[in-house]
Amino acid sequence: MLIHSDFSRRAVVTAEDHRWVASPQPGVERVMLDRIGAERARATSLVRYQPNSIFPTHGHPGGEEILVLSGTFSDDSGDYGPGWYLRNPPGSSHQPSSLDGALIFVKLWQMAAGESTTVRANTRDSALWHRAGDKEVCPLYESSHEQVSLQRFPSGAPVRVDTQGGAELLVLDGQLSEGHERFARGSWMRLPPGHSCALTAGAAGVTIYLKTGHLAVLIA
Template sequence: MLINADFSLRAVVAPSQYQWVRSPQSGVERVMLDRVGGEKARATSIVRYEPGSYFPRHHHPGGEEILVLAGTFSEGDAHYPAGWYMRSPPDSSHQPFSEEGAVIFVKLRQMSESERRSVRINTRDSSLWVAEHGRESCPLFEGPGEQVSMERLTPGSLVFNGFVDGAEMLVVEGSLSEGEQRYDCGSWIRLPPGHYPGFVAGNAGATIYLKIGHLAMSHRP
């Protein structure tokens, strides 16, 4: 299966375009944002857990990255409400579930084989945010060719300054605009390397998940 699989092209999925698809597990649905492969795929998705739903224990050969958008996502005795960011390295395993229901942003099989560090960050902890260059940033991860953060932008402020070596954004709060185009909360945007001076925060500002650098070497398989 190929969905937005040509990484040399811009890809956008707005909330109005969400197509919820049942997963193999009862009570769990997903919106496929990009995908290369079948059920076991390099994939980026929005996943929705109904209250009381779960997945059996399983491994992630290429790692898993999660941002909790709503509700509470759980693993064993650990519970992660909205705002938590997680990275589980290649060959890790878990048995996820949600008692109250949850919506999460998930990236699968997109980590370096050398990555071994587990990351758990509460992005709603104000002490983790740093003010710089007229914006606030919450660093989440930095590795070879990849930098991940949450960015809090004031109204009208630029998202990018200069050349971008590929970028991926999810609008978590507020909105972005690019000329006449508006990207509301829930919009997912993937940009190949280039210059994007037109992206600015909307009238109420914006909070976005931002990953840069990881698309520089990507290509259509």
């Protein structure tokens, strides 16, 4: 299966474009944002758990990155509410579930083979945030080829994105705009290395998940 598999091109899935499809596990649906492969795929998805949903224990040879958007996501390491960022390195395994239901943003098979860092960060903890010019930043992970953070911009502020190594963002709250395009909460965007963009925060500001630097190797 190939979905937005050409990493040299801009890819966008707006909130209005979401198409939920059933996963092999009952009670779990997903919106496929990009994908290369079948069930063992390099994939970026929104995943929705119905209450009392559970996955069998499984491994992640290529690692897994999760941001909890709503509800409570659980696995062997604990229970995680909205705003929790989880990073499970290659070779990890778990049994994910949700007692009350959850919506999560998930990235699979997108980590370097030698990565060993496990992250559990509550982005609703104000101590994790700092001001950088006219924006606020919550750093989540950084390596030589990848930077992950949440960023919050005030009304009308330019949203400057370093696309030298490519960039990917998800609108978590508020709205982004670029020209006549509008990107509401839940909209996802992937920008190839060197892509020029002129994004602006909406009238109520905007909060985004942002990953940069990670796409250069895919189109080298």
